[in-house]
Amino acid sequence: MEPNCPTSSNDYAADISSIRQAQVRIEPFAHRTPVLTSETLDSIAGRKLYFKCECFQKGGAFKFRGACNAIYSLDDDHAAKRVVTHSSGNHAAALALAAKLRGIPAYIVIPKNAPKCKVENVKRYGGQVIWSEPSMQSREDTANKVLQDTGAVLIHPYNDGRIISGQGTISLELLEQASKIDTLIVPISGGGLISGVALAAKAINPAIRIFAAEPMGADDAFQSKINGRITKLSEVNTIADGLRAFLGDLTWPIVRDLVDDVIVVDDEEIIQAMRLCYEILKIAVEPSGAIGLAAVLSNSFKTNPAYRECNNIGIVISGGNVDLGVLWNSVNK
Amino acid sequence: MEPNCPTSSNDYAADISSIRQAQVRIEPFAHRTPVLTSETLDSIAGRKLYFKCECFQKGGAFKFRGACNAIYSLDDDHAAKRVVTHSSGNHAAALALAAKLRGIPAYIVIPKNAPKCKVENVKRYGGQVIWSEPSMQSREDTANKVLQDTGAVLIHPYNDGRIISGQGTISLELLEQASKIDTLIVPISGGGLISGVALAAKAINPAIRIFAAEPMGADDAFQSKINGRITKLSEVNTIADGLRAFLGDLTWPIVRDLVDDVIVVDDEEIIQAMRLCYEILKIAVEPSGAIGLAAVLSNSFKTNPAYRECNNIGIVISGGNVDLGVLWNSVNK
Incomplete structure (x- = not known):
């Protein structure tokens, strides 16, 4: 069997079984990252938030x-x-x-x-x-x-079943660490992270809502969902250096089927979220990693039809690799 | 009984019993903070390090x-x-x-x-x-x-048995989270934190070594240990704004008896440690909070007679309240 061929009954490139196998495979090497909470941020968001801190993963990212x-x-x-x-x-x-x-x-x-x-x-x-x-x-x-x-x-960065399965282990941990979660907000770029997270989370709890968070200057997933097909952009422009890739043929079907909605935020919202991560959560978060918090605080989310039903929200802080000078200059523009 | 009177057989202001009571009392309100590890920092230190992250405590400090x-x-x-x-x-x-x-x-x-x-x-x-x-x-x-x-x-900030007992709950958690720890390095200022941590840790494991980490410009604990009595300084000068207080009459006897040694570091070492906390651990750490890492990397520690026996070191990251601009300016002096 080729590593990238579909393995589940839905013909997706990964499934809960391959994700559980990945968990066993990486367990000796990867950190089980902590989940942080903050009453201050809860009160700003008007929701209970659970931050899965992949900035603490080895290499500083999921x-x-x-x-x-x-x-x-x-x-x-x-x-x-x-x-x-x-x-x-x-x-x-x-x-x-x-x-x-x-x-x-x-x-x-x-x-x-x-x-x-x-x-x-x-x-x-x-x-x-x-x-x-x-x-x-x-x-x-x-x-x-x-x-x-x-x-x-x-080893493709996202369009690969083994990669998708590895990223899915986040959901296995997070839903154990914070079992009340009814909603997940996950950064989207090539779709490897959100595909794994969505496959595992929906297998554990089919009622869970999955939102992608995407920068306005690289909103190919948002466009793809509207158009019903992979839609690439002629150019991208966002501070979120980790979110400039486009969906692949293995991630698109999962995003199409399992991601409930895409929340688009602008760079200003991302920068404000980075600042909150530093000042309130006390963590170094790169722009791509802060986008989930930006999304949960955005008007786009508050006006989403499902907003009232999202009360316990898991946010994947995808990474913390941001040069200190870049962070400082961003929040002082 | 007055709240501040000695309660243990050693006439200290706190003991393992008052610390366990404190744990029950604060459990509904306080965070059980995570312990972070980093193979990169382990290899720099040549020791296994366990970072007890009180920067994630409510209010951003222990x-x-x-x-x-x-x-x-x-x-x-x-x-x-x-x-x-x-x-x-x-x-x-x-x-x-x-x-x-x-x-x-x-x-x-x-x-x-x-x-x-x-x-x-x-x-x-x-x-x-x-x-x-x-x-x-x-x-x-x-x-x-x-x-x-x-x-x-x-409610005195440190010279108070209730305060010492509360801070001691850190050891109860940390030694459960990382049971291999043979050494603790703890910031020292007025001594409330290290008194509680030492009382609890030595009660659990009498062989555990306790080192205080103190800034050169406010080294009253170092001087006090040498002189065998509380020694106040005529002035203090350190970037570590949380470490400018002097030992009190309730913390001094505990520091005198239970702290094995004081490691003194200069502001440059503290700033370098803050930078490593940001870049490697991905956490916001104030100068006072970074001093434990500064101490473990210092020559003072490496030339300490006990150094060879310190293999699994718990470091209390005491707090994360540092303005981003102050952090940026510090590491770019």
């Missing part, structure tokens, strides 16, 4: 879950071929770290505009950095060239 | 534990008289919050040089702010005047 699951899913023959990926930063560092743990060299294609701290993470974990231009086309072309030159195995 | 225990220890007659304290910030906010929870008005004397975010916390929790000059003398004089004018009950 990405280690999927990368670790993918690396440890490889049989020895594939592992011997080495691995390659392209990523704006967090998947890059996560794959480098997971590969290092298994003793596999990793080639990491990184766009030149990736945040400094994310590039440093890749280097810290021993990944071999190969630069590309910022565009997704350049990232993919550069990665393909490495594939051809080296024969390494591609 | 102070809520003691304040909550003190407020809920008051009988109704005393509670009706209202409460007063003086504090550079964190105890102030904690007492305001605990008093608010019990529905008691709180008068809070704050020195004019207290950090903005700490003053905002006091106001957020409904405390009535009364300004004093920065000196401890002015703080105490102003608080005494409020006492005389209002008849309110003084």
Whole structure:
């Protein structure tokens, strides 16, 4: 069976079974991240909020879950071929770290505009950095060239069942840590995170609501849901450097079917949420990681038809890799 | 029995029994804070480190534990008289919050040089702010005047058995969360935190080592240990705004007897530790809160005779109330 082929009865690339297997596979390596709560933020939101803090995951982002699951899913023959990926930063560092743990060299294609701290993470974990231009086309072309030159195995940052399954382990933990949750708000970019989270959460509690949080300047998931098909944008423009990718053919069907709605917020709302994360939650959160809080505080959410039924909201804080100077300059624009 | 009188067989102001009672008393109100670990910091320190994150405590610092225990220890007659304290910030906010929870008005004397975010916390929790000059003398004089004018009950920030007992609940949690700990490193100022932590930890495991971490510009505990008596300084000068107080007559005997050694670090080491907390642990930590990490990375610690026996080190991250601009400016001096 090819790793990426659909495995569930719904023909999705992952299911609760593959997610539970991922949990067992990554358990020796990944952190069980804490859930923080704040009465101050609850009172601002008018809802009980549960923050699943993946900023405390290894590498500073949820990405280690999927990368670790993918690396440890490889049989020895594939592992011997080495691995390659392209990523704006967090998947890059996560794959480098997971590969290092298994003793596999990793080639990491990184766009030149990736945040400094994310590039440093890749280097810290021993990944071999190969630069590309910022565009997704350049990232993919550069990665393909490495594939051809080296024969390494591609671990795509999101359009991969092993990655989706790894990210889904977040729901297994979170719904155990905060069993009252009736709603999840999850950042969306390529869709790997929200696909895994939605598959696991709906398997555990089919009534749970799943909202995607997406930046206005990269709202391809919002457009795709309206159009009923994958809709790519000609350009993206958002401070959320981790949310600039587009849905893939494996994540789109899950997002189409299991994500109840997409909440779109602007960069100003994201920056304000980063500030609240720092000042109230006392955590370093990157723009992409703060978007769930931005969404729950947004007018878009408060005017959503389901708003009144969302009382206990789990928010995935996806990562904390933000240069201190960038954070300071953002909140002081 | 007066609240502050010695209660243990050693004539200390608190003991494991009063600390366990405090745990039951504050449990409905206080957070059980998470313990974070980082392989990156472990490899820098050459030791396994466990960070008890009191930056996530209510009010952003451990102070809520003691304040909550003190407020809920008051009988109704005393509670009706209202409460007063003086504090550079964190105890102030904690007492305001605990008093608010019990529905008691709180008068809070704050020195004019207290950090903005700490003053905002006091106001957020409904405390009535009364300004004093920065000196401890002015703080105490102003608080005494409020006492005389209002008849309110003084809740001292550290020289109080109820406060010491509340802070000691940290050890009960931490040694359950990370049972391998053989050493604790705890910030020291007036000594309320380390007294409670040491009393509880040594009661649970008499072999555990307790180190105080103290800033060079306010090293009264270091001097006191050398001199064998409480030694006050004529002036203090440190970035660690929460560590400028001196030991009291109730905390000194505990520090004298139960604290194995005092590790003194300079402001530069504290700032470097704040940066590591932000960049690696992804948490907002105030200077006073980062001093434990500064101590574990210091030459003073590495040359300590007990260093080789300290392998699993619990570090109390005491608080996270640091203005973002102050953090940014500190690490960019």
